[in-house]
Amino acid sequence: MTEISMKHLRYFDALARWGHFGRAADACAITQPALSLQIKELEEILGAPLVERGARQIRLTGFGELFAERSRDILRAVEDLGALARTAGSPFAGRLRLGVIPTVAPYLLPAVIRDLSARHPDLDLRPREAVTRKLVDDLLDGRLDAAIVALPISEPSLHEEALFDEEFLLVRPATDAAEPTPDAEMLRTMRLLLLEEGHCFRDQAISFCKITPSRSSDLIEGSSLATLVQMVGAGIGVTLIPEMAVPVETRSDAVSVVRLSGARPSRTIGMVWRKSSPLAGAFSTIAALVGRIGIGDRQGDARC
Numbered sequence: 147m148t149e150i151s152m153k154h155l156r157y158f159d160a161l162a163r164w165g166h167f168g169r170a171a172d173a174c175a176i177t178q179p180a181l182s183l184q185i186k187e188l189e190e191i192l193g194a195p196l197v198e199r200g201a202r203q204i205r206l207t208g209f210g211e212l213f214a215e216r217s218r219d220i221l222r223a224v225e226d227l228g229a230l231a232r233t234a235g236s237p238f239a240g241r242l243r244l245g246v247i248p249t250v251a252p253y254l255l256p257a258v259i260r261d262l263s264a265r266h267p268d269l270d271l272r273p274r275e276a277v278t279r280k281l282v283d284d285l286l287d288g289r290l291d292a293a294i295v296a297l298p299i300s301e302p303s304l305h306e307e308a309l310f311d312e313e314f315l316l317v318r319p320a321t322d323a324a325e326p327t328p329d330a331e332m333l334r335t336m337r338l339l340l341l342e343e344g345h346c347f348r349d350q351a352i353s354f355c356k357i358t359p360s361r362s363s364d365l366i367e368g369s370s371l372a373t374l375v376q377m378v379g380a381g382i383g384v385t386l387i388p389e390m391a392v393p394v395e396t397r398s399d400a401v402s403v404v405r406l407s408g409a410r411p412s413r414t415i416g417m418v419w420r421k422s423s424p425l426a427g428a429f430s431t432i433a434a435l436v437g438r439i440g441i442g443d444r445q446g447d448a449r450c
Contacts, residue, residue, distance in 0.1 A: 245293035337383030
């Protein structure tokens, strides 16, 4: 009798995550017929259907949902066994899947990759950029080893290591450079440009400005900090950006950057990983390096 294999579990986990045979097959780097065959074989081994097949997508059966949860537990345990083996040799060798939020990745990640590659040439760094919720889900499911995010995350199974704090700076049209520096109350009366929903930076800006839910639906949105700054340069409004983004995103003479008066918004950037990970010691060392890079990069920029 054929037995359940790790390949079966990985393919089914991909199908459960994507809800689509084609996208799951792409994620597994195999053909759709091959993935379908593996899932059918797994169902035959189990003697019960795992999915309801539709024209455009699939749905997990009740048994399929339970099986997906247990499968992820097994896959996480296997990943941890591999990490445990690394600790017996070199914890700084092999694959490191590191998630980074979009408002950090373009500004911090290049220096992190450069320094880690120089210090640990045997480390195979696999960065992945995504919003916080996606990174946390991937961490909990064992698809990431660690992530650089804005704290707090408040997930009981994740360890949080604070790296550095940074302020949010106001970007306004260059023609407004001589205007008085606004505070949070004045900012609420201005046309504020923010990132799309799903970005924690958007939520932090809304919280600082005390923008009500009814008004937040009227805000002008952009898909990236670069887009927001370009819209500011075009005279559409003003925006807030994290301090680390200033050297990259405000090189144009069409905008002016200033620190807000009064209370200033800020965030804490940190690194998180599963408390159960055998590589926790190595992650702490890497976190310390990332923290030094983040602090050094901001101290080196004297534009504001």
